[in-house]
Amino acid sequence: MDCGIGTLIVLLHLCVPFGEGSPMEFGANSGLRRCGRVYLTVSSSQDTSLELNWITDCVHPDNLKPDYVALYNYDVKDRSEEAPPLVKIRASxxxxxxxxxxxxxxxxxxxxxxxYRETLTRADPGxxxxxxxxxxxxGSNIIDTKCLGIQPTWMNDNRLQIGTQKIGNLFIPGTHNSGAFNGVPKFLENYILNQDRSVWTQLVHGIRYLDLRIGYYxxxxxxxxxxxxxxxxVAQIFKEIRKFVQLAPKEIIVVDFHRFPYPSNFNATLHEKFVSLVYDYxxxxxxxxxxxxxxxxxxxxEIWAQNKNVIICYADKAVARENYWLWQPLQQHWADTKNVDNLKSFLSKAIKEHRVTLNPMFxxxxxxTPQPIDLLFRTNNLRKLANDVNRKLTMWFRDEWARDVNIVATDYFLGNDVINVAIDTNINR
Structure with missing residues (x-):
């Protein structure tokens, strides 16, 4: 479990103020690793700059090495007139x-x-x-093109391909500290916020696992x-989950109440009050x-047949046993490192050594993760660390681990392409 950085922050707070010709498309769906395939991400830094990404492994003779990559404000496949790109670069x-x-x-x-709005009653699927x-x-031929978009109903959209897959085998894109997206003073943001989009926006983009830690005051x-x-x-987050399920009733959402860090004695009475609140919503x-x-x-x-598609995992085993609608704790594998290579080694080992627990998902x-010394010296904040690793995560889970994982939770999720990798993997599994 990731803990400690918030404790140090609280202590420090006491003493520190804080183209040519007609384009022709080649094989856009011919494999996740095809050379020249493209995708857009959003920088994890506060500037939210758009990032161009393309696959550079061009060894296979059928692969087309791109001459250039460009960003447009329209789909070049659907427009015949020449309009200049917003950005155009030479791939080499x-x-x-x-x-x-x-x-x-x-x-x-x-x-x-x-x-999002509370009165929303309908949204467009797909x-x-x-x-x-x-x-x-x-040359003037399109190798691949893709927009930056949302996938609010991707499970239902692909139900014929993925319906027979078990929940513990599905590649489920998630967020770490899903509720940590705003609401703290500026001086805390870089070391407390792991996301910059609301829970509603995360779900609309395609996130299906929410990692939540609960305190009582x-x-x-x-x-x-x-x-x-x-x-x-928590009430607003519960409202957003509920509204999303009303609009997208076939999307399966895993809500993981993974820790109860405050107060340190989160006792049976508090658990009873919290479980009652969750049940109400x-x-x-x-x-x-x-x-x-x-x-x-x-x-x-099997899940869809029951018309109940929110899976609620609860960190306290005894509380989960006492409430028929709660699932047992979900195991998280957390490296607690700020080193990219160490993270990859840890994740690879976790994938190989994971054993099924009382909960079929992991x-x-x-x-x-920043370390306490990073807070003291204002280094390696959460946005910087997400920038360091997000692009690599896309490649690891796309090229090496796609078929071996279950839930993958990331920081500043728009900085990677894990949602699309998960969807493509599940469809082609």
Missing amino acids: DFSSGYYKTKIKFGHPWLPGNWE PHCFPYWIASFR DGDGFYVNHDLVRITK LGDLALPPGGLQVGKGPTLN ALMAEL
């Missing part, structure tokens, strides 16, 4: 297959009528694009915490484990 100038643009993504309105498209070219009630630092009240949506926690768990078809916490 960037051998790593990565280029950070100066175009800011910011926090745009969600397409497809998916912007994927939807923001007005940003990346394309790779060989007399007079104020229950909050999402990052260790000892409280962030935001989500109880009728919760899938009871029954006999489903055996082996790799139920298939998606989570790889695929993020780097």
Whole structure:
């Protein structure tokens, strides 16, 4: 479990103020690792710059090495007129297959009528694009093109391909410290916030695993915490989960109440009060484990047949046993390192050595963690560490581990392409 950095912050707070011709498309769906395939990410730094990414492994004779990569505000496959790209680079100038643009993504309105509001009663199913498209070219021919978009109904969209898969075998994209996206003073943000999008926005983009840590404060009630630092009240998050399930009733969401860090004696009375609150908001949506926690768990078809698609995992085994609708604790594998190579070694070992527990699912916490000394010297903040590793995570899970993982939780999730990798992997499994 990742803990400690919040404790140190609380202590420090006491003493520190804080193209040519007609394009022709080649094999855009011909494999996850095809040379020249492209995707867009959003920088994990505060500038939210759009990042161009393309695959550079061009050994296979059928692969087309791109001459250049470009960013557009429209889909070049659907437009015949020539309109200049926002950015165009020569691929050979960037051998790593990565280029950070100066175009800011910011926090745009969600397409497809998916912007959150309490009165929302309908949103458009299927994927939807923001007005940003990346394309790779060989001469005037398109190798691949893809937009930056949302995947609010990806499970239902692909139900024929993924319905027979067991929940413990599914590649599920998630976020680490999902509720830590705003609500703390500026001087705490770089070492407390692991995300910069609301839980609602995470779900709309395609995240299906939420990692939540809970604190209780007399007079104020229950909050999402990052260790000892409280962030935001849980009620709003529960409202967003509930609204999302109403609009996307076939999407299966795993809610993991993974720790209860405050107060240090989170006693039986507090657990009883919290479980009651969760039930008030989500109880009728919760899938009871029954006999489903055996082996790799139920298939998606079996879950859908019950019309209850929120799986709620609870860190306290005794409390989970006492409440028929709660699942047993979900095992998280957490490296507690700020070194990229150490993280990769840890994740590789965790994948190989993981054993099934009382819960059929397991989570790889695929993020780097600042150490106490980093806080003292203001180094290696969470945004920097996410920038250091997010692009590598995409390659690791796409090229090496795609078929061997279950839940993958990351920081600043728009900085990687794990959601799309998970969807493609599940479809092609």
